[in-house]
Amino acid sequence: MSIRITQSKCVGCGMCIEACPGNLIKKNSDGKAYMLHERDCWGCTSCIKECKTGAIRFFLGADIGGRGSTLSVSEKNNISTWKIEDPNENVKIIEVNKNDANKY
Template identity: 55%
Template sequence: MSIKIDRDRCVGCQRCTVVCPGSLIEMQAGKAVMKYPRDCWGCASCVKECPAEAIAFFLGADIGGSGSTMTVSESGDVLHWKIHCWDGTVKVIDVDRKNANQY
């Protein structure tokens, strides 16, 4: 369980370095870098915070990951969770922050 940061997409806003509850991300030459990938809790705070969809979340192979990644974009109160599957397909799940969980 960890994240990958796309250097080309990163806009250097530093928001991910601020929100990471483990302070695991740092800036190197104006770009965010995941300094301690094995220490990631998988909370996805940085993934939600990134304004450029530059941070992708994935499951480690040791916990059954198949190589898919997940990014998030936001419009208003809606979070668009995009799962980029290993086979090239993309599945989007929208979650409205104004709606409570049914469970």
């Protein structure tokens, strides 16, 4: 499995469901997103980029030096906040102002 959905952070917007090319994410009876077939996820990250609440975490595998760390993305106004958390709960935050996107 490449992602995990924290349902307490999910607001049921459905953006991840629309974004998943494998149709792997569904809503439960509470309107919260969940993975239908976790093993089928190939980690394309489309759902993570669409989730504005940071409810979806992506597992950074050993093959890219992730060592069990996870990545989540949340967004408020024009600021995207990328949060990387390692297994020891050390956190790194990267903030990106989307207004600056065309500067690079």
